[in-house]
Amino acid sequence: MSQRKENIRNFSIIAHIDHGKSTLADRIIEMTGLISKRDMSAQILDSMDLEKERGITIKSQAVRMTYHRPNGEEYIFNLIDTPGHVDFTYEVSRSLAACDGAVLVVDAAQGIEAQTLANVYLALEGDLEILPVINKIDLPSARPQHVKDEIEDVIGIEASHAPCISAKNGINIEEVLEKIVDYLPPPEGDDNKPLQALIFDSKYDQYKGVIVYIRVKEGTISLNQIIKMMNTDKDYQINEIGYMKPGGFIQSKKLVAGEVGYFTASIKNVAFTRVGDTITDALNPAKKPLAGYKKVTPMVYCGIFPADGARYNDLRDALEKLKLNDASLLFEPESSIALGFGFRCGFLGLLHMEIIQERLEREFDLDLVTTAPSVIYKITKNDGTIVLIDNPTNMPKPTEIKSMAEPITKSAVIVPQEFMGNIMELCQERRGAYVDMVYLDDVRVQLNYEIPLNEIIYDFFDALKSKSKGYASLDYEIKGYETAKLVKLDVLLNGDIIDALSFVVHESKAYARGRRLVEKLKETIPRHQFEIPVQACIGGKIIARETVRAFRKDVTSKCYGGDISRKKKLLQKQKEGKKRMRQLGSVEVPQEAFMSVLKLDT
Amino acid sequence: MNKLRIYIHIPFCQSKCQYCDFISYDNKDYLIDSYIDALIREIEFSNTLLKNKEITSIFLGGGTPTYLPAKYIRKILNKLTFTSKAEVSIEINPETVNKEKLFEYKKMGINRLSFGVQSLDNKLLRLMGRIHDKQTAINNIKLANELGFENISADLIFGYPLQTLEMYKKTLDEILTLPLKHLSCYSLSVEKNTTLHSMINKKILPTPNEQLDRQMYEITESKLLKYGFLQYELSNYAIKGYESKHNIGYWKQDEYLSFGLGAHSYYDQKRFHNTYDLPTYICTIKQNQLPHEEIENITLKEQEKEFIMLRLRLNEGFSLDTFKEKFSNSFRAKYELEIKELIEKNLIQITSNQVRLTTKGKDFSNQVFLMFF
Numbered sequence: 001m002s003q004r005k006e007n008i009r010n011f012s013i014i015a016h017i018d019h020g021k022s023t024l025a026d027r028i029i030e031m032t033g034l035i036s037k038r039d040m041s042a043q044i045l046d047s048m049d050l051e052k053e054r055g056i057t058i059k060s061q062a063v064r065m066t067y068h069r070p071n072g073e074e075y076i077f078n079l080i081d082t083p084g085h086v087d088f089t090y091e092v093s094r095s096l097a098a099c100d101g102a103v104l105v106v107d108a109a110q111g112i113e114a115q116t117l118a119n120v121y122l123a124l125e126g127d128l129e130i131l132p133v134i135n136k137i138d139l140p141s142a143r144p145q146h147v148k149d150e151i152e153d154v155i156g157i158e159a160s161h162a163p164c165i166s167a168k169n170g171i172n173i174e175e176v177l178e179k180i181v182d183y184l185p186p187p188e189g190d191d192n193k194p195l196q197a198l199i200f201d202s203k204y205d206q207y208k209g210v211i212v213y214i215r216v217k218e219g220t221i222s223l224n225q226i227i228k229m230m231n232t233d234k235d236y237q238i239n240e241i242g243y244m245k246p247g248g249f250i251q252s253k254k255l256v257a258g259e260v261g262y263f264t265a266s267i268k269n270v271a272f273t274r275v276g277d278t279i280t281d282a283l284n285p286a287k288k289p290l291a292g293y294k295k296v297t298p299m300v301y302c303g304i305f306p307a308d309g310a311r312y313n314d315l316r317d318a319l320e321k322l323k324l325n326d327a328s329l330l331f332e333p334e335s336s337i338a339l340g341f342g343f344r345c346g347f348l349g350l351l352h353m354e355i356i357q358e359r360l361e362r363e364f365d366l367d368l369v370t371t372a373p374s375v376i377y378k379i380t381k382n383d384g385t386i387v388l389i390d391n392p393t394n395m396p397k398p399t400e401i402k403s404m405a406e407p408i409t410k411s412a413v414i415v416p417q418e419f420m421g422n423i424m425e426l427c428q429e430r431r432g433a434y435v436d437m438v439y440l441d442d443v444r445v446q447l448n449y450e451i452p453l454n455e456i457i458y459d460f461f462d463a464l465k466s467k468s469k470g471y472a473s474l475d476y477e478i479k480g481y482e483t484a485k486l487v488k489l490d491v492l493l494n495g496d497i498i499d500a501l502s503f504v505v506h507e508s509k510a511y512a513r514g515r516r517l518v519e520k521l522k523e524t525i526p527r528h529q530f531e532i533p534v535q536a537c538i539g540g541k542i543i544a545r546e547t548v549r550a551f552r553k554d555v556t557s558k559c560y561g562g563d564i565s566r567k568k569k570l571l572q573k574q575k576e577g578k579k580r581m582r583q584l585g586s587v588e589v590p591q592e593a594f595m596s597v598l599k600l601d602t
Numbered sequence: 603m604n605k606l607r608i609y610i611h612i613p614f615c616q617s618k619c620q621y622c623d624f625i626s627y628d629n630k631d632y633l634i635d636s637y638i639d640a641l642i643r644e645i646e647f648s649n650t651l652l653k654n655k656e657i658t659s660i661f662l663g664g665g666t667p668t669y670l671p672a673k674y675i676r677k678i679l680n681k682l683t684f685t686s687k688a689e690v691s692i693e694i695n696p697e698t699v700n701k702e703k704l705f706e707y708k709k710m711g712i713n714r715l716s717f718g719v720q721s722l723d724n725k726l727l728r729l730m731g732r733i734h735d736k737q738t739a740i741n742n743i744k745l746a747n748e749l750g751f752e753n754i755s756a757d758l759i760f761g762y763p764l765q766t767l768e769m770y771k772k773t774l775d776e777i778l779t780l781p782l783k784h785l786s787c788y789s790l791s792v793e794k795n796t797t798l799h800s801m802i803n804k805k806i807l808p809t810p811n812e813q814l815d816r817q818m819y820e821i822t823e824s825k826l827l828k829y830g831f832l833q834y835e836l837s838n839y840a841i842k843g844y845e846s847k848h849n850i851g852y853w854k855q856d857e858y859l860s861f862g863l864g865a866h867s868y869y870d871q872k873r874f875h876n877t878y879d880l881p882t883y884i885c886t887i888k889q890n891q892l893p894h895e896e897i898e899n900i901t902l903k904e905q906e907k908e909f910i911m912l913r914l915r916l917n918e919g920f921s922l923d924t925f926k927e928k929f930s931n932s933f934r935a936k937y938e939l940e941i942k943e944l945i946e947k948n949l950i951q952i953t954s955n956q957v958r959l960t961t962k963g964k965d966f967s968n969q970v971f972l973m974f975f
Binding site for chain 1 (some may be wrong): 609788789790791813815819836837852858868873875896898907911912947965968972
């Protein structure tokens with residue numbers, strides 16, 4: 001029989017970037033006494049450096065806390081953190097599926113912003129109760145009543161009872177805790193039913209194997225139980241189970257319906273513990289898995305090469321380490337004439353790609369050269385065979401190609417009406433096909449387009465942001481493949497094709513992109529002692545050309561007043577610039593040049 | 603007794619030139635008195651460093667040292683002990699001297715004059731923001747010679763926006779008729795934070811043409827050679843025996859101690875410089891402290907880098923033996939690959955034990971030095 005677990009609250013905090021999500025999480029953790037303020041480094045939930053710096057959460061985690069009400073009652077709070085970006089929409093939806101309610105943090109000065117909405121809609125879709133909280137009321141520009149009205153008008157949820165707080169200064173946090181108890185519902189479930197537990201995250205630990213984070217929906221999961229992943233069909237025996245506190249684990253014997261916790265079972269690889277999968281008892285399985293599971297597949301590919309070719313093995317080791325914790329990262333060896341040996345890597349989206357690149361550079365101290373991102377093209381050859389290409393270098397000759405198809409997305413852009421014109425123009429430019437538009441309220445409109453993924457990976461987010469003053473938000477899913485007139489554009493430097501600079505582009509945009517690219521390369525390639533022609537070509541036909549003029553002198557003619565140090569510093573700077581160059585034949589190309597293909601429209 | 607060279611910086615000018623990024627001010631005359639006081643106290647504080655040293659050259663540079671009344675220069679030189687064998691130079695803006703001043707200089711022991719002529723084309727001089735004209739420059743050089751100054755040098759700039767090859771040739775032809783023993787001909791570097799830089803950025807003036815610049819460099823050497831001036835450094839030419847001892851000191855890593863705002867020293871295997879901020883300079887010294895900053899220990903490894911970079915500026919380059927003696931290492935063995943590449947690219951040559959820049963190497967000397975950094 002299903003019971004209400006009256007003393008448990010499972011919730012997430014959702015917010016637009018910088019509205020104070022992590023700070024509020026810190027205060028809640030402090031107030032429930034898990035950790036003293038003094039011992040706490042700011043923003044506990046975001047444990048990766050990168051997350052701290054970007055102020056976004058990449059991997060979700062959960063914390064269990066005990067809240068003692070002033071009236072003496074005791075409550076268990078499970079705070080489940082969510083990743084905050086479009087690439088991770090699916091992960092966000094699974095984290096939210098592990099909750100029964102959500103705390104919506106809105107900045108009292110800024111009001112509702114684009115990113116807030118996407119997550120609020122996900123929460124509403126998951127039938128979560130939402131408790132609005134107005135943060136930063138200590139700011140002089142705070143307008144709490146106005147923001148409350150806005151929440152009611154735009155999102156359509158009751159906001160009159162919303163606590164007005166300052167997470168930073170610890171004002172009114174108590175009220176938030178009380179309202180979590182009063183307004184967010186307790187979980188429901190039957191401890192005796194066949195087990196159904198949702199995986200909302202997993203993490204590789206070198207001692208314990210994979211740590212799987214779960215929310216038990218029905219039944220009981222206990223130590224030594226034989227369990228099964230319903231979608232990947234793998235079975236394991238549980239060898240540790242319990243729940244999480246900040247920075248550690250507390251072991252227990254079992255978790256019952258409504259509880260949030262973790263287990264380990266000597267699992268070697270996060271690929272077997274997919275987010276969204278359902279865990280059941282292998283010997284007494286549930287009839288069907290929980291709804292909502294999706295196998296996540298990489299949509300964006302790019303080449304990653306070590307700047308210093310000798311560090312190829314280091315790069316491989318680093319990718320393998322990251323892969324332990326990131327089932328969605330794919331990589332396989334690749335070689336390029338221009339860049340030597342490296343890896344072709346697959347990512348969920350552009351942010352995922354950027355994060356992996358940054359982690360490789362920071363955590364593993366690697367200098368990388370990356371190539372332009374690509375999607376997977378379906379190519380039908382003249383003889384009828386179909387090939388899938390995620391790397392322009394492997395493209396068959398134009399004469400062998402009968403037709404090409406590219407992935408198309410169903411994209412939804414939510415934007416304030418004042419920027420609607422700009423965004424429609426942008427979608428049109430990016431070969432988007434208009435589907436329809438939905439007025440969400442007096443202010444916001446949702447534009448639905450079908451846009452080729454190949455256009456979205458070219459700087460689309462940046463363009464969206466700049467054309468909407470940061471307000472537009474995007475969500476997309478792959479609809480399928482459609483035939484298109486695509487061509488491969490090559491770049492020649494000093495007469496030689498630079499394979500790492502090739503990319504696939506729609507015929508109608510090839511000329512403009514080619515022109516822009518050679519202009520950019522002309523700016524990024526330093527002058528040499530000889531002239532360097534920079535050409536863009538399609539199937540051997542030159543469509544654009546620029547020349548990097550030769551430099552005729554590189555001399556410091558005056559060493560003034562014995563200032564030798566200055567001259568040395570200048571040479572040192574020049575030397576460091578040179579180190580970051582790639583030698584392609586007789587031409588030295590800076591690493592930025594390989595990235596310049598990414599930003600051709602801005 | 604160990605030898606020592608002295609540099610003295612005077613950071614004041616009547617008017618700042620368009621291309622100038624040196625430390626000098628044309629709007630702080632109210633600080634001149636306190637500056638000279640500070641400078642003199644700085645020399646006094648440094649007495650221990652000057653003890654047991656023979657001063658072999660003194661260079662008064664700027665800014666414009668001759669912008670100041672001669673009595674200030676006298677006050678400074680009075681603080682230093684040197685013989686008539688020492689080379690004592692002063693930088694001169696032709697507009698700021700006259701017979702009396704030059705005569706004073708002679709009396710106080712200055713024996714080398716370096717005239718900042720830059721060009722003998724009046725239009726170009728105005729474009730550069732120089733305060734003098736062609737005739738003043740010519741007259742004052744002649745006057746100095748008549749007053750008994752024998753060792754006179756002039757500075758020229760080439761590769762300036764709008765400067766034509768003809769203009770430059772004419773300047774060279776005319777300047778070579780004057781009683782000079784030394785010429786410094788500098789290829790223009792457009793430095794950030796100069797008026798010139800911003801004018802080029804705003805496209806008010808064209809970007810300097812490097813091809814033309816190199817043509818001017820070539821004709822400098824050939825024209826000067828006809829008059830007996832031999833190139834001895836990337837930008838310097840002299841009648842034999844009149845090379846600037848002071849500047850050669852920089853290129854041969856001699857020790858030098860410098861006084862004044864932002865002045866750089868190399869002493870006891872350390873490089874350091876004075877603060878670049880004028881009020882700070884004056885205040886620090888008032889508080890009986892030396893305004894030294896960024897003291898860098900020059901290790902043997904660093905000395906070697908500097909050796910290559912500085913010696914190769916000289917036409918004579920350096921000998922493999924000297925290198926071995928100083929750094930107990932064979933230059934050829936240590937830099938085998940670098941040498942091979944530089945010789946293949948025709949940037950350096952090694953003949954009869956001497957390493958030198960080639961003609962092409964002089965155009966790309968930074969590319970050469972980089973190989974050893």
